[in-house]
Amino acid sequence: MLKPFPRLLLLATAFLGVSVHAAQFLEAPRVQAALEQGLAAERGKGVGRNPWLAIRLYCDAATMGSPEGFMRIGRVLATSPGLPRKPELANAYLAMAASLGSEDALRYYDARHGNAELQGDCDALTGTGYTESGEAAFNMAAYLSKQPIEQQRIARLIHKLAPKYQVDASFVLAIALAESNLNPAAVSPKNAQGVMQLIPATQERFGVRQPFDPERNIMGAMAYIRWLERRFAGDWRLVAAAYNAGEGAVDRHAGIPPYAETQQYVRRVMRFAGMAAKETMRFN
Template identity: 35%
Template sequence: MNKLRRVMFAMLVTVANVSYAELSQHELETFNHEPEVIRSLLLRAVDAEHDVKNVDSDWQAARFYCQASRLGSAEAQFRLGMLYASGKGVPANRDLAAAMFATASLQGHYESQKMLETVELSMVDLPPCVLAEVEPEKAPLEHAHVATIDQYVAGLPKDKRWILHLVDTISAWYKVDAKLVLSIISVESNFVTTAQSNQQAQGLMQLIPDTADRFNVKNAFNASQNIKGGVAYLRWLLAYFKGDVALAVAAYNAGEGSVNKYNGIPPFPETRQYVKKVQARYPVKNHSFDGTITEPSPIFKRRG
């Protein structure tokens, strides 16, 4: 029976277009113990959260978490609470977040119990989408699919917060703003150290093999090596594009060659959506840079 459950789970992961690498071991075990209908909803929600092409990705995830919450899933209730806590996809509402954490805690959900230590519980109803078969309210348009990096980081579970200290340390070495690095990590991998894309981008900052080789990263799944390589590349891009954050971020996604070719942000929907997501979390247009690292992009000569 356990073998059959694993096979069925693998099929669900494939259908939902979620890579095993995007799920932690804890998530795999948690999802595998859910009934099939809930497991499917959770996988679809995770898939939505990783869809950088969809401006409503976080709201779509909230829809699936609402459905699974109505079916009694403590994991879905916790994840919906996290969305309300950070304002991702749905309006930020600490009371509704606390209500969801409290509901999941009654089922013994450990992360929810820990989150209740950080929010003040008040007597409020659950979100309408949990009480009835209705759509969740969308976040205001300007925050429809992202939260600021401060909001995002505030909602990180404790078992991922060690990454913040690592980013702070390494970013300081390379003189790159840690908030920019965290914003890129949040969009690239959602802080999953084992994340791997279909294009073989790996780890927290989703380094492709060529970039890993370029910046001497031997093991892209090692968090420290991955962040060092990603931040070193980001520092180079900031120098190459003379501190223009949008161009550097676009190049991080599509490569500096593509940015040069199109004389700006490439017209690829994925890249444009990627830049929007990072900029919404890190709304800074210009970053300091070290002009001795590299010659600037030819874009600036063409612009005069």
């Protein structure tokens, strides 16, 4: 019996900054995208095998409330070759996952060891082996080469349409990967729809009448991103933050809002776009 579970459930609520409703978060396209991309890094599918990058991506999923994200962090720490063994830390993440309803977590839990105390996010966990330019580099082209034909077609469509809207194709593609992993049928619990996860209000604002048509969805998103770029004087970090949390939240906080999900979203988009190494990420 794992006595720390009730305490870890309380920690989970603090860690996530939201109410814990596991099924809802598991259905969210952003969570699914982070899990799929983390698995590619864990197994070396397209991107080179990189356990630290896998942990970072799984942490992004966990921050959005995913028990699977917590479980996979623990799994990597418990089983990944080349990482220093940290069974107590692995157990802590696995116990967190189990407390949120993950049955798979118990397969990797090592009852011979206790549970480490989690610090509230993954930054301390990855700090000794993770850098934006090295350990966590994400080769977007290599990753896309291993995706289904339809996703590759959508990626090419983004590159084709970007010049018309005067936006950076790599940045838009990074948004699409973070939002839905290029899934044109994706629907979030908040009814964001399509490849670029446009909510109905944004669809109406930018004239998108067929949100599940990839081209129409991408065109609307590019118009929005172009508008945000002008609004925030070309600061791509603020554009990404506004795409995630809304331009009003960026205005209220005079920068990237202090929401864990938004901060990790910006970091992920900048990494995917190849922009993370060009400037230091500074969050309010």
